Amino acid sequence: MEVYEFKGFPNPTRVRLALAEKGLFDAVKFVQVNVPEGEHRKPEFFVINPSGIVPVLELEDGTQISECSAIKEYLDHAKGDPDLMGQTPKSRVVIAMMQHKVEAGFLDAVAAYFHHATAGLGSDIETHQNAAWGERQKETALNTMAWMNDLLADQDYLAGDQFTIADITAMAGFDFAGFAQIDMPAEFTQFATWRDRVVARPSVKIAA
Ligand SMILES: N[C@@H](CCC(=O)N[C@@H](CS)C(=O)NCC(=O)O)C(=O)O
CATH class of the missing domain: 1.20.1050.10 (Glutathione S-transferase Yfyf (Class Pi); Chain A, domain 2)
Incomplete structure (x- = not known):
């Protein structure tokens, strides 16, 4: 899996924390998108996320998931323990x-x-x-x-x-x-x- 992000920015940090909590941090490769220099507004990145924002999680089959809540939901389902989103x-x-x-x-x-x-x-x-x-x-x-x-x-x-x-x-x-x-x-x-x-x-x- 790959995560498109800009390290240190708030929303990418949410995904990093969820990955670390889940013990999945080493299962992903981080790809830096230079937001302060506007790389997220280039046509190449709009193909990855038409909203032009990071982070984006790319699964092994190429599915691209943006929005931290959705990414965290995927991670929570992908590995049950510890539970971050509730079970009842x-x-x-x-x-x-x-x-x-x-x-x-x-x-x-x-x-x-x-x-x-x-x-x-x-x-x-x-x-x-x-x-x-x-x-x-x-x-x-x-x-x-x-x-x-x-x-x-x-x-x-x-x-x-x-x-x-x-x-x-x-x-x-x-x-x-x-x-x-x-x-x-x-x-x-x-x-x-x-x-x-x-x-x-x-x-x-x-x-x-
Ligand atoms: N609702 C989005 C927010 C993502 C977001 O705002 N990301 C910021 C970085 S922390 C961004 O890419 N900003 C670029 C811009 O607004 O031009 C999420 O949950 O992922």
Whole structure:
């Protein structure tokens, strides 16, 4: 299998973490697509992913899978242990719900702030900026952080007692928020403790 990515960027990091958690990190070859230099907007890459974004997982039969949630679902089915997406109907929908809320309300909101309200990846890449929308998305990210902080008062991970794909998405969002210089309010102590707990996982070192 191959993974088209740009190492260190938030969404590729989600796939790296899932691969490391699953013990599949060495089963893939990473192919770098230079996003800051616009390689993801070249015709050759649009053939791989018409959306022009990384990451993309390419299976041995040539099937190309984009969107991190879909890639993580494939990996979770490909190897059962450890389970990252739940095994009962209830755990599966709780994890899916949390994953979606964290992606839309946190990671994507941070990304929108970075790409619209800051210089982002520079004028060659950021061709359609809307600063007001970016600032609004920063508020969304901070509101989602507050919600996650409250939730983590009673549970170790975002979907309950088990580490799941929702935590992987939030981890990418946390680091992206720091990179985009969104200051985390000091009172979000449970969220900070959760981050320390996640960073201590062996997968984080493997994925780096
Ligand atoms: N929803 C997508 C988001 C992927 C994404 O936004 N990737 C970024 C890198 S972190 C990208 O390729 N950005 C290029 C661009 O927006 O031009 C996913 O889950 O994979």
